[in-house]
Amino acid sequence: MLNLDLARYAELQHHLGFRFRIQHTLRKSFVAFAEGSGDQYVQTARVLAWATLAPSPQQRRNRLLTVRRFALALSAEDRHHEIPPADALGRRLFERRIPHIYTADEITALMRAAALLKPSGSIRPLLYETLFGLLAATGMRVSEALALSLDDLTADGLVIRQTKFQKSRLLPLHATTWEALDRYVSARQRLGTLNDALFVSTTGTPPSYPTVIAIFLRLARSTGLRGQPGQPGPRIHDLRHTFAVRSLEQCRPDRDAVGRHIVALSTYLGHAHVTDTYWYLQATPILMGQIASAGEALHQGAVA
Known part of the structure; x- marks a missing residue:
């Protein structure tokens, strides 16, 4: 029964234009876990038991919230489905995860391993x-x-x-x-x-x-870039952050050039708004050196 509910939910998400690949994989995993115990409806205790199988607190909370959204949709049709509390595994304030900016040697090592x-x-x-x-x-x-x-x-x-x-x-x-x-x-x-x-x-x-x-x-x-499962480390998405940062490092460090470069970079990355590109930028020694030089120029009365 839950398997059929998941199929209907996935079809609805698809028609609405969503393409949540990882979330759908997690929901499939939960449904298999729940149906393996004979469940026909979402049960809070089962959601928590499945969620806590993840190796890290962040992944456990992500599992909980992913299935909770599924449960909310099902409960609107049938009250037998329980909706697990969003804070059942504790509250966590949003914190921006500091991206890993790859060095050229790290990227080379990754490609050689591949x-x-x-x-x-x-x-x-x-x-x-x-x-x-x-x-x-x-x-x-x-x-x-x-x-x-x-x-x-x-x-x-x-x-x-x-x-x-x-x-x-x-x-x-x-x-x-x-x-x-x-x-x-x-x-x-x-x-x-x-x-x-x-x-x-x-x-x-x-x-x-x-x-x-x-x-x-x-x-x-x-290659030593990451530790064991459950430990934090560089992500594949950090290659996108690295591209944005290294691209900006190559830009001429003056206000007009940087402004034009950010607009071009935003277009290249496929962002809807140029402000989205700022999220991908991270301080590096090269960028901090350029900022220091610009500040010194301003202090001396020049145009930065």
């Missing part, structure tokens, strides 16, 4: 080496990269059609990025699959979002 994935000689190692490199070189979202098709490779750059805000955009690419993509596409075309997705696995189909995250975490731990 190139050693098994089975060697298959498309899999090259797929993840190219995918992680493309994320670092463009700052695009993982979902956008996985939605790319071969037709999205144009002479002017990558066409991003599947965006968070339903807006298409063009990403010009550096020559070295084109070289890496050309090498991957040559190998990908030898698969002979009818699927037109750019990134495909050994089965000829695109890898799922959870699979990509799992591979990233495994490689990040193997």
Whole structure:
């Protein structure tokens, strides 16, 4: 019964335009857990038992809130479904998670580890080496990269059609990025699959979002970027933060140039508002040095 309820809920979310891949995976996990105990309705005790299986407080709370939204929708139709309290696992004030700004050596290590994935000689190692490199070189979202098709490779750059805000955009690419993509596409075309997705696995189909995250975490731990499961560390999304910060570091440090650069960066990242781009910026020694120089110039009466 819960499985049918989940199918109806997922279909409704899809029609409303939501594409919550991770949340849907969590809800499926909960439904399997609950139905394994014979539950036909959402029960608070079962939600908490399932949520506390997660390795960290943040993940446990995320599990609770994800299923709670599902329970709210079901309870509106049938009061037999219980709605777990939002603070059942404690209250937590929102705190911005400080992004990890990757060094060039860390990105290189991650890509080299991907190139050693098994089975060697298959498309899999090259797929993840190219995918992680493309994320670092463009700052695009993982979902956008996985939605790319071969037709999205144009002479002017990558066409991003599947965006968070339903807006298409063009990403010009550096020559070295084109070289890496050309090498991957040559190998990908030898698969002979009818699927037109750019990134495909050994089965000829695109890898799922959870699979990509799992591979990233495994490689990040193997290279020393992250600790054991449940411990905080660099995320794949931090490659997007890194792109934004490194891009700003290359900008000429004067007010007009920075203003123009931020607008261009916001467009490149696919943000609906330029203020969204500020969220991706993080202080680095280079940026702090530029800010100090600008402050010194202002103090001396010059234009910063």
